[in-house]
Amino acid sequence: MNVSFVTGICVNHDAISNSVRDEIRWLSETGKFNVKLFTYACDYDDINVSLVQGLADVLLDPHFQSSGLIIYHYGIYFPLFDTVIMPAAGAKRLAIFHNITPKHLLPEREHVVIEKSFRQLSNLAFVDHVVCVSETNLGVLREAGIKTSARVLSLAVHSKMTAPPAKPSFKDDVLRIAFIGRFVRSKGPTELVAAIRNVLKRHPAQAISVNMIGNVNFSDAGVLEQLHKAIAELHAGYPKTVHLEILGNATDQQKMRVLEEADLFVLPTYHEGFCVPIIEALSSGCRIITYNNSNTPAISGGLADLVPTGDVNALSDAINRAIDDVNSLGWRKTGYQRHCANSRHYVSKFSSFSTSRRFLSCVSDLLGTPI
Numbered sequence: 001m002n003v004s005f006v007t008g009i010c011v012n013h014d015a016i017s018n019s020v021r022d023e024i025r026w027l028s029e030t031g032k033f034n035v036k037l038f039t040y041a042c043d044y045d046d047i048n049v050s051l052v053q054g055l056a057d058v059l060l061d062p063h064f065q066s067s068g069l070i071i072y073h074y075g076i077y078f079p080l081f082d083t084v085i086m087p088a089a090g091a092k093r094l095a096i097f098h099n100i101t102p103k104h105l106l107p108e109r110e111h112v113v114i115e116k117s118f119r120q121l122s123n124l125a126f127v128d129h130v131v132c133v134s135e136t137n138l139g140v141l142r143e144a145g146i147k148t149s150a151r152v153l154s155l156a157v158h159s160k161m162t163a164p165p166a167k168p169s170f171k172d173d174v175l176r177i178a179f180i181g182r183f184v185r186s187k188g189p190t191e192l193v194a195a196i197r198n199v200l201k202r203h204p205a206q207a208i209s210v211n212m213i214g215n216v217n218f219s220d221a222g223v224l225e226q227l228h229k230a231i232a233e234l235h236a237g238y239p240k241t242v243h244l245e246i247l248g249n250a251t252d253q254q255k256m257r258v259l260e261e262a263d264l265f266v267l268p269t270y271h272e273g274f275c276v277p278i279i280e281a282l283s284s285g286c287r288i289i290t291y292n293n294s295n296t297p298a299i300s301g302g303l304a305d306l307v308p309t310g311d312v313n314a315l316s317d318a319i320n321r322a323i324d325d326v327n328s329l330g331w332r333k334t335g336y337q338r339h340c341a342n343s344r345h346y347v348s349k350f351s352s353f354s355t356s357r358r359f360l361s362c363v364s365d366l367l368g369t370p371i
Contacts, residue, residue, distance in 0.1 A: 016098050131153045289305045
């Protein structure tokens with residue numbers, strides 16, 4: 001059977017793109033599907049892809065016209081999603097919904113595209129089934145009045161990240177903090193720096209190293225400018241004890257190293273449809289501190305310190321408590337290993353193996369035939 005995937009882009013350092021690649025691979029490996037991706041841009045040469053300019057390039061393609069299944073990934077407005085109302089004859093349509101960032105969390109220049117995104121969300125009423133990557137996203141779907149049959153199926157988080165036997169801080173007493181997220185206001189990078197400043201008022205002698213990883217291509221230049229300024233001021237005030245570094249588009253190896261060495265993963269985010277970095281951080285043995293909103297309570301599985309959203313003082317207090325804890329003998333002797341064991345058990349449900357089985361079961365249900 002021919003299967004067509006339709007999405008805006010399929011690029012590096014992007015969670016939706018990773019999900020597209022996973023699903024193409026899982027379907028292809030069954031030996032029952034001939035899969036092709038239709039998109040504006042693709043970074044990967046291991047995918048059968050047609051780079052298109054507009055709707056006609058998709059609709060007139062022989063592969064699309066003969067597809068028995070069309071899969072759409074939706075998280076923001078893209079014109080190709082309008083092909084959903086003009087499917088190949090007899091094709092089943094499946095949509096994967098990744099949520100849309102509310103416009104009040106974004107710069108005004110992005111409000112128009114977010115408004116278009118929420119209007120285009122109505123296209124999900126035309127598909128046969130919707131997969132929401134979290135319960136949060138399913139709630140957004142229903143609040144929008146879309147009654148299409150749907151289920152929740154988490155993303156796969158497949159990495160080689162594992163918790164080390166001990167963190168480097170156990171020997172050198174340098175507290176290491178990791179941040180992973182785009183450098184935009186809704187991820188709270190400047191609030192993290194403000195919280196570190198508050199922390200140092202209580203722990204002025206505490207050596208702290210902060211590594212901030214994020215896709216610079218999808219970040220806000222204004223936020224990056226503010227962040228560089230705040231970091232420079234912090235370095236000037238605490239030149240001997242504090243080091244903050246923006247790693248930008250870090251490689252997978254760099255990200256793995258940062259998380260393996262980090263004691264804390266701190267993400268002052270205002271909105272998450274899923275949040276792969278929290279799972280990666282748990283896999284690496286990090287303590288999690290994050291704002292309490294959208295999908296963060298669910299994705300952290302009871303293993304995070306949840307802070308009221310936007311409360312930088314509460315964020316500072318949570319980091320202070322974590323410093324006291326990870327510096328304690330009890331944490332280093334037994335607490336860390338217990339945390340790693342609990343995290344390892346929890347994150348196992350996001351493995352590629354278990355997620356692929358649930359995805360293929362979903363496709364089988366939709367097509368009415370075993371895979």
